Amino acid sequence: MKDNFRQQGKRKQLVKLLEEKGITNKNVLEAINVIPRHLFMDSSFEDHAYQDKAFPIAAGQTISQPYTVAFQSELLNIKPNQKVLEIGTGSGYQTAVLCELGAKVYTIERQQELYKKTSKFLAQLGYRPKYISFGDGYKGLPNYAPFDQIIVTAGAPFIPKPLLAQLKVGGRLVIPVGEDPQIMNRLTRTSATAFEKETFGEFRFVPLLENKS
Numbered sequence: 412m413k414d415n416f417r418q419q420g421k422r423k424q425l426v427k428l429l430e431e432k433g434i435t436n437k438n439v440l441e442a443i444n445v446i447p448r449h450l451f452m453d454s455s456f457e458d459h460a461y462q463d464k465a466f467p468i469a470a471g472q473t474i475s476q477p478y479t480v481a482f483q484s485e486l487l488n489i490k491p492n493q494k495v496l497e498i499g500t501g502s503g504y505q506t507a508v509l510c511e512l513g514a515k516v517y518t519i520e521r522q523q524e525l526y527k528k529t530s531k532f533l534a535q536l537g538y539r540p541k542y543i544s545f546g547d548g549y550k551g552l553p554n555y556a557p558f559d560q561i562i563v564t565a566g567a568p569f570i571p572k573p574l575l576a577q578l579k580v581g582g583r584l585v586i587p588v589g590e591d592p593q594i595m596n597r598l599t600r601t602s603a604t605a606f607e608k609e610t611f612g613e614f615r616f617v618p619l620l621e622n623k624s
Contacts, residue, residue, distance in 0.1 A: 414447040421461035422448070428463055429481050436485040442511035443481055448474075450536065451502040465615075470522040472617055474502040475564060479614055481508075483562055486585045486597050486611065489514050493559035494541075496577065498548035498586075499619065503529040505564055507538045516540035517555050519548045521620055548619055551577045558582060565619035566593040575606060587616050 426444045434440060449460035451474055456466045465473045483505070489495060491513030500506055500520035506529075509516045518540050520526040526545040533540065544552060548563065549571045556577035563574070563586035570588060578584055578600045587593035595611040 414450070418447065418449055418461070425461045425463065425477055429478055432463075432478055434478070434481045434485055436481075436488070438489075438512055439481050439484045439508070442484070442508045443477060446504070446507050446511060447536075448477070448504060451504045451507075451532075468502045468525070469528065470524045472501050472522060472525060474504050475616070479616075480505050482595070482611075482614075483564070483585050484508055484512065486595070487560045487562060487583055489560060494555075494557075496552060496555075496558040496561045496574075497564065498551070498562070498574070499564035500529050500543060501525060501564060503533045503538070505562070506533060506540055507536065509562070510538045510540065514560070517542045517544070517552055517558070519544045519546050519552065521546060521548060549573065553577060561585070563587065563619065564616065566591070566616035567619040570596065570598065575600070587614050591615060 422444050426440050449457045463478050465476045468474050489512045495509050495514040495516050497518040500518045506518050530543045551573045557579040559582050561574050561584045566587045580600050582600050584598045586596050588596050592613040592615045595614050597609045599607045601607050
């Protein structure tokens with residue numbers, strides 16, 4: 412698994428582009444700068460890995476556009492050692508970003524092919540989430556709740572109530588909601604029963620599927 416000077420240079424250019432698009436969180440930008448995105452992609456797409464575009468991966472899924480990964484990560488504003496639940500492990504790229512940000516990552520994937528492949532691959536790169544689960548993202552991981560932050564990396568038709576229930580007071584849920592395109596939502600839990608909702612424009616994600624466990 413090679414990461415040469417040319418690829419490192421392309422990552423620096425990508426970081427500069429993300430800054431120009433409005434990403435300001437230095438920790439997020441540094442995570443993008445150090446993670447070899449080309450290794451998370453099919454070799455046929457390797458030359459395009461540092462374009463700000465989504466690309467196909469296994470099981471009909473995609474590796475998200477770097478701007479989207481950076482934007483969602485910035486909305487979370489993760490602090491080191493926070494417990495973060497990720498819905499949709501996918502290629503593992505967003506998982507790696509969360510690990511680089513110092514989070515204790517719990518992640519769920521509902522495509523078995525991806526779950527098996529990504530679990531092994533992340534360990535090979537030295538990224539070790541606290542827990543990787545094969546299951547239904549709509550249900551979250553109640554046995555490991557509550558979480559400081561929850562990030563959903565697929566488009567949901569609605570906001571799943573189990574995910575809201577698994578947030579700590581003060582915690583944030585970042586989730587794209589809708590059909591195509593989706594609207595990025597951030598919900599902050601302000602009390603045991605209350606949430607504050609903010610929206611951040613249109614994005615496009617593959618759909619969040621259920622009942623795969």
